[in-house]
Amino acid sequence: EAQVTQNPRYLITVTGKKLTVTCSQNMNHEYMSWYRQDPGLGLRQIYYSMNVEVTDKGDVPEGYKVSRKEKRNFPLILESPSPNQTSLYFCASTSAREFGYEQYFGPGTRLTVT
Amino acid sequence: GEDVEQSLFLSVREGDSSVINCTYTDSSSTYLYWYKQEPGAGLQLLTYIFSNMDMKQDQRLTVLLNKKDKHLSLRIADTQTGDSAIYFCAESSGGGADGLTFGKGTHLIIQP
Numbered sequence: 676e677a678q679v680t681q682n683p684r685y686l687i688t689v690t691g692k693k694l695t696v697t698c699s700q701n702m703n704h705e706y707m708s709w710y711r712q713d714p715g716l717g718l719r720q721i722y723y724s725m726n727v728e729v730t731d732k733g734d735v736p737e738g739y740k741v742s743r744k745e746k747r748n749f750p751l752i753l754e755s756p757s758p759n760q761t762s763l764y765f766c767a768s769t770s771a772r773e774f775g776y777e778q779y780f781g782p783g784t785r786l787t788v789t
Numbered sequence: 790g791e792d793v794e795q796s797l798f799l800s801v802r803e804g805d806s807s808v809i810n811c812t813y814t815d816s817s818s819t820y821l822y823w824y825k826q827e828p829g830a831g832l833q834l835l836t837y838i839f840s841n842m843d844m845k846q847d848q849r850l851t852v853l854l855n856k857k858d859k860h861l862s863l864r865i866a867d868t869q870t871g872d873s874a875i876y877f878c879a880e881s882s883g884g885g886a887d888g889l890t891f892g893k894g895t896h897l898i899i900q901p
Contacts, residue, residue, distance in 0.1 A: 679831075708888045715797070717877065717893035718832075733888060765831055767888075775820040775839075775881065778889065780831030 677702045679768050679781035687787045688756055696751045696784050698766030706769035707749040708733070708778070709741060711762040718765065724749055756788045793892035795878050800898040807865040809895045811878030814859065818880040821854065822889065823863045826875040835876070836863070865897075873899045 679700045688694055700707065708723040710733075720733030724743040738760055740752040753760060766781040795811040813821070819840050824832040838845045838852045838861070845852045851864040865872055875896050879889040 710888075710891075715893060718891040720888045723888045767832075769888075775837070777834050777837075778824075778832075780833070782831050783829075 677779070679766055679779050681764075681766050681781040681784050683784060684782065685785050687789065689789055690757055691755050694753050694756060694786075696753075696764060696766075696786070698749045698751065698781060699747050700749075700766075700768035700779070701747065702768060702770060702779070703746065704768040704770055704779075705746065706776070707743070708767045708769070709739070709749070709751050710765045710767065711735065712765060712783075713762050721751070721764075756786075758788050760786065761788050762786060793878055793880055793890050795876075795892040795895050797893060798896045798898065800900060801868050802900045803868060803870060805868055807863075807868045807872065807897055809863045809865075809876050809878075809897065811861040811863075811892055812859055813861065813878070813880045813890075815880060815890070816859065818859075820881055821852075821861050822879040822881075823850075823852065824877040824879060824891075826877065826894070828874070832877060868897075868899055870899050870901075873897055 682697045705726050709721040710718040712718050719735045721739050722741040724730045730741050764784045767778040769776045769778050792814045801807045822837045823835045825835045826832045838854050849866045853862045875894040877894045878892040881889045
């Protein structure tokens with residue numbers, strides 16, 4: 676089954692404690708993205724990657740890092756989380772289609788930073 | 790930069806039609822999309838329209854595009870309780886490979 680998986684699904688942590696949210700896709704897609712979703716703000720792109728070792732900043736990259744060492748994996752790293760990074764995070768993988776591109780979203784990771 | 794606007798809530802009676810509206814600012818938008826997010830889940834592509842089209846119909850869904858006014862709408866005929874979700878309008882000038890610009894989402898509430 677084609678899917679995007681994220682782990683963990685829920686995480687409560689404290690300010691300053693480094694964490695990583697993993698993302699993996701089994702569709703051999705080149706393009707992957709990370710978004711955060713906040714009430715009243717919709718989805719905002721954090722980082723995206725167009726291929727292995729190619730990453731670029733989205734609209735809200737501050738406080739986040741990513742890496743793309745393999746095509747299937749695109750982890751999101753918070754080196755020193757702060758309470759304003761409490762949010763719902765989505766990883767997405769992009770497939771080229773006849774109408775452009777379709778994004779497949781993971782189930783989301785709800786992060787709380789206290 | 791690009792901006793996508795949509796109202797936050799829409800309440801309709803079961804069986805009526807729902808019309809969710811969206812406006813966007815990027816005149817170079819090539820593709821426009823509607824995504825659906827059910828409670829506790831990620832987003833799923835519902836439908837799309839290419840910028841040189843003005844209407845697209847897919848079963849109960851009708852997408853209307855007014856490119857001059859940069860206005861997109863999604864009509865759901867015979868709205869059912871299973872349609873209760875958040876609907877996101879999204880646009881991309883480059884097709885979407887590097888990500889989409891999303892609206893804030895419209896919560897569709899179904900009244901019995």
